Amino acid sequence: MLYYTCSDPQAFLPIVQEMLHGFENASFADIEWVESSAQSLVKMGQRENAIELLTFFAHSRADKALALGNTMAETLESYIKLTSRFRYPQGSRINDPGLGAETVNCLVGWDPDQPADKQKLRRRH
Numbered sequence: 001m002l003y004y005t006c007s008d009p010q011a012f013l014p015i016v017q018e019m020l021h022g023f024e025n026a027s028f029a030d031i032e033w034v035e036s037s038a039q040s041l042v043k044m045g046q047r048e049n050a051i052e053l054l055t056f057f058a059h060s061r062a063d064k065a066l067a068l069g070n071t072m073a074e075t076l077e078s079y080i081k082l083t084s085r086f087r088y089p090q091g092s093r094i095n096d097p098g099l100g101a102e103t104v105n106c107l108v109g110w111d112p113d114q115p116a117d118k119q120k121l122r123r124r125h
Helices: 002-007 009-043 047-082
Strands: none
Touching: 002 009, 002 047, 009 047
């Protein structure tokens, strides 16, 4: 998913981030009732059931996160390939050695070959 997202970060990164933030927000929304339910179980002397509830919730969210990641990667791959936007890696270097070759990366407005303190500050609009 990273390669596809970074092939055109201005187009794809906001979409990917929005989906991930939505998933995170759904997880955060559920945490309150899951934790209060587990605390109630502990207060009733059912510590093992509380542990099972928390473990089940964590495993369920992890499983859904993997499914979401797979769906997002497959969707991006299909869209990019069907719209003829797929970019094969060029050369053997990860970054452009300063020769003007465009490389796939998510450093929008940044030069991956320069340290952070040498980057030009560019603000998003």
